[in-house]
Amino acid sequence: MRPKPFPVLVTGGAGYIGSHAVLALLDAGWDVVVLDNLTTGFRWAVPETATFVEGDVSDMELVGRVLGEHGIGAILHFAGSIIVPESVTDPLKYYRNNTAASRALIEAAIVAGVPHFIFSSTAATYGIPDEVPIREDMPNRPINPYGQSKLMTEHMLRDVAAALPMNFCALRYFNVAGADPAGRSGQSTAGATHLIKIAVEAVTGKRPHVGVFGTDYATPDGTGVRDYIHVSDLAEAHVAALEWLIENPQESRIMNCGYGRGYSVLEVLDTVDRVTNNPIVRKLETRRAGDPDLLVADNSLILKTLPWRPQRDDLGLIVQHALAWERKLAERAES
Structure with a gap:
């Protein structure tokens, strides 16, 4: 393993996706500093081999x-708010935590001369797409403040990279799920809104049922279809993106992170039932406002740009890892 040229700062590194990125960086030999205010993250999620600083990304002095x-040479920025319905009811929170805080972080990076920046973006920037699979060159029409707040940060990075010596990758996630296969981290925040997390909570008794929101979509079984990506594959994509930025200092990229295949809500729940051999209760609900029928990535650009290839593209495996982590959380709560 070649020596790494500098330490990396991971903001939000005590959270779900950020903690997996920290693990992937450490596994690849990088020195890592984590900055997290622990609002939704957990101190125990940061490995002892990483340096931890408690604080907020909007604190430019810190x-x-x-x-x-x-001596940070790159920033991986995961800190922010991520609950779509909350962004509709409390939009200013999202423009503060996602857009304004990111602006402060980018300015601090420029002042310090940090040349590389990777941003945790989202497929919510597309809104309701005209066609599927979704390519990066399709229109950005966010339908909620969450997607808009992320898109505004992408625009800031684009403009900064055009004017100043910094390049960036913005990775637009589709539906992130699963947990570290070695059981070192997983999705731990209470009140999660992601389907696989909700389903494994139902398996372990944390929830009485799983809501199915809408059965009249234009999909084969009438339920919404999403592209699920294993969190550890996603984390490894960030490491590959970091290495690409270093090798291509004059270039920047915005890329989808998904597998290019969708599963419906019912297909996901059927997979959970099969993995556990214990069917969970399903409760049919009305549609939620603004939910598209299908969200599936065209991932050809990231496959063309990076040497990254998915290693865990298996819905059953994603469910297994999510369930193993959920059971670990339950054991921790009982002890």
Whole structure:
């Protein structure tokens, strides 16, 4: 393993996706500094081999100090708010935590001379697409403040990269699920809204049932179809993107992160039933406002750009890892 040129700062590294990115970086030999305010993250999710700093990305003085003291050469930015319905009822929270805080972080990075930036973006920037699978060159029409707040940060990074010596990758996630195969981290935040997390909570008795929101979509079984990507594959894509930025200092990319295949809500629940051999209760509900029929990635650009290839493209495996982590959380709560 070749020596790495500098330490990396991971914001939101005590959260779900951020903690898996920290693991992937450490596994690849990088020195990692984690900055997290622990609002939704967990101190125990940060490995002892990473340096931890408690604080907020909007605190430019703190961020500048961390960047300078540790000689940071790249930032992986995961900190932010992610619950779509909440963004509709409390939009200013999302423009503060996602857009304004990211602006402060980007400025601190420029002042410190950090040349590389990777941003945790989302397929919510597309809104309701005209066609599927979704390519990066399709229109961005967010239908909620969450997607809009992320798109505004992409625009800031694009403009900064055009004017100043920084390049960036914005990775647009589709539906992230699963947990570290070695059981080192997983989705731990209470009140999660992601289907697979909700389903494994029902398996372990945390929920009495799983809601199925809408059965009249234009899909084969009438339920919404989504592209699910294993969180560890996603984390490894960030490591590959970091190495690409270093090798291509004059270039930046916005890329989808998905597998290019969709599963319906019922297909996911059938998979959970099969993995556990214990059918969970399903409760049919009305549609939620703004839910598209299908969201599936065209992932050809990331496959063309990076050497990254999915290693865990299996819905049953994703469910197995999510369930193993959920059971680990239950054991922790009982002890």
